[in-house]
Amino acid sequence: MTHGSEEVAAMVMGPTHAMSGAAAGLGMAAVIPASIGGPTTAVGALTFGAVTAGAALLPDIDSPQATVSRAFGFVSVGVAHAAEDAALAVYNLSKGRKDPRRRNGHRTATHTVWFxxxxxxxxxxxxxxFGKTPTxxxxxxxxxxxxxxxFPKWSSSTDWLVVTAVSAAAAVAVWTWQPQTAGAWALGTAVTVGIVAHLLGDALTKSGVPMFGGVLSINGRRWWDVGLPGFLRIKANGSGDKMLLSVFTVLSCCLACLTVFDPAWLGASWPPLTG
Incomplete structure (x- = not known):
């Protein structure tokens, strides 16, 4: 896959990444200990899943064409350009003697477990x-x-200022009504889990992902790709990608319903939202 097609993949796989992150977050919400700020209510668990879904798009901040880079208009696009340059600088500083030259930093530094x-x-x-402000x-x-x-169709047809306003209102609402669900290490865990979900998704694609890049050297390369055998890899926006999106959508909906109506089935201790 060329660098150009990688950038296209960053755009079309956004919903799949987000939905996989939502599924992972909802699945983990029930097992994150309350002692580190884990969810103690159904609303908190849904928030945890939403944070993880958002974090599952974060690695593609190194591509100005990606879904994440268009989230907050020109501001996020500018951040994406800076992240792309920074990722390329990290690649150039850490690459091995057999790593190829690159023109951009997409799928490098932000696509690692270290990130x-x-x-x-x-x-x-x-x-x-610092509590409230960073939360x-x-x-x-x-x-x-x-x-x-x-919600790619809605967000793509809606002005970025509206998306920004809705995001701000939701953040303030969560803090105001459910402050106990925003524990420091629970939020940190949600972000890490979302990013890892993204990496695992990219490992299924034709190009793979340099999950351990920049540190572990194999045969003179520090930026080697992790992925499935070639015949099992999927194409962005192809049938495999669409199938995964469907699977993760169904799984996320099922987990959300259990979170709200039957949390005990997930091993969670909070009461049903209707209880």
Whole structure:
């Protein structure tokens, strides 16, 4: 896959990434301990899933053409250009003697487990240290990305200012009505899980993903791709991608229903929302 087609893939796979993140987040919400700020209500668990869905788009901030980069208009596009340049700089500084030259940084630094761990840790540290302000900021960013990924038709036909306003309102509402669901390390975990969901999704594609890039050297290359055997890999926006989107959509809907109406089935301790 060429760099150009990778950027196209970043656009068309946005909903699949977001829905896989939502499924992962909803599945994990019931097992995150309340002692680190894990959800204690159905609304909190749904929020956790939404944050994870948004974080599942975050790695593609290194591509100005991606869903995440269009979330907040010219502001996020500008951030994406800066992230692309920074990722390319990291690649150039850490590449092995057999790693190829690159013209952009897409699918490099932000597509690694190191980025997933660092992003989650940064969120945890900031929220733990400063409380309300970084919490609302993280909720605003992740919920905005979730809107873009989970509702692509609505968000693509809606002005980015509207998406931004809805994201801000949702973030403030979550903090106001469910502050206990926004624990520092729970938010950090949600971000890390979402990013890892993205990496696993990219590992299914034709180009794979440099999940351990920049650190582990194999045969002179530090930026080698992790992926399935060639015949099992899918094409972005192809039948395999659409099938995965359908599977994750059904799974997310089922998990959301259980979260609200039968949390005990998931092993959660909070009462049903209707109880």
């Amino acid at each position: 997933a761990l660092a992003a989650g840790a940064l969120v945890g540290v900031l929220v733990d240290a 609302i900021a993280v909720l605003f960013l992740m919920l905005g990305l979730a809107l873009r990924g989970l």
